[in-house]
Amino acid sequence: MAVISESAVRTARDLRVVFSRLRRRIREVAQDADLTPSQESALSLVGKHGAATASALAGAEGVRPQSMATTLAALERHGLIRRAPDPDDGRRQLVTLTDAGRARVEGNKQFREEWLARAFEDRYTEEERQTVLTALELLERLSRP
Numbered sequence: 001m002a003v004i005s006e007s008a009v010r011t012a013r014d015l016r017v018v019f020s021r022l023r024r025r026i027r028e029v030a031q032d033a034d035l036t037p038s039q040e041s042a043l044s045l046v047g048k049h050g051a052a053t054a055s056a057l058a059g060a061e062g063v064r065p066q067s068m069a070t071t072l073a074a075l076e077r078h079g080l081i082r083r084a085p086d087p088d089d090g091r092r093q094l095v096t097l098t099d100a101g102r103a104r105v106e107g108n109k110q111f112r113e114e115w116l117a118r119a120f121e122d123r124y125t126e127e128e129r130q131t132v133l134t135a136l137e138l139l140e141r142l143s144r145p
Contacts, residue, residue, distance in 0.1 A: 002081060017099075017140075026097060026112050026115070026116065027040065028108075029111065029112055029115045030108040030109075030111045030112050030115075030118050034078065035074075035075075035078070036052065036071075036074075037062075038067075038071050039071050039074055039075055040108075041061060042061060042068065042071045042072065042075060043080055043081070043097075043101060043104065044051065044108075045057055045060055045061060045079060046096065046097055046101070046105075047097055047101070047102065047105035047106075048077075051094040051095065051096045052094065052095055053075055053092050053093065053095070054069055054072055054087070054093070054095060054130055055068075057072070066127050072095060077100070078100075079096055079098055079101075080097065080098055080100055080101035080104060081095050081096065081098060081101050082095075082096055082097075083095055083096050083129060086098070098135060120132070
């Protein structure tokens, strides 16, 4: 087994912590009081994947199907999703966004991106932003197979 340097271990730990905090902060920024974090997450997931079954959404979120059913029922009450029979299997239902759901997902996405851009503008110098861009190029390697 290869030895892992102390700097690699520290970098991995610190990066995970910072990314977790940043992800949480970005979610908080666009969080609406009328939806729970799990409802916001499920809404985003439907927006990202398009038509999907409740069980597929539960698998993607890593939650029990019963939990996803509860979450989807709340989103449906808010008028953000609709369910329709699966054209390939009438026993199943496909979940899709309504126009209001799509507008909310897009609005949240835009709001989060604007918040993050404003935070970079206000809290970092141009040189620091360039450093972050360079670091992101290096981190991109981690996402490759």
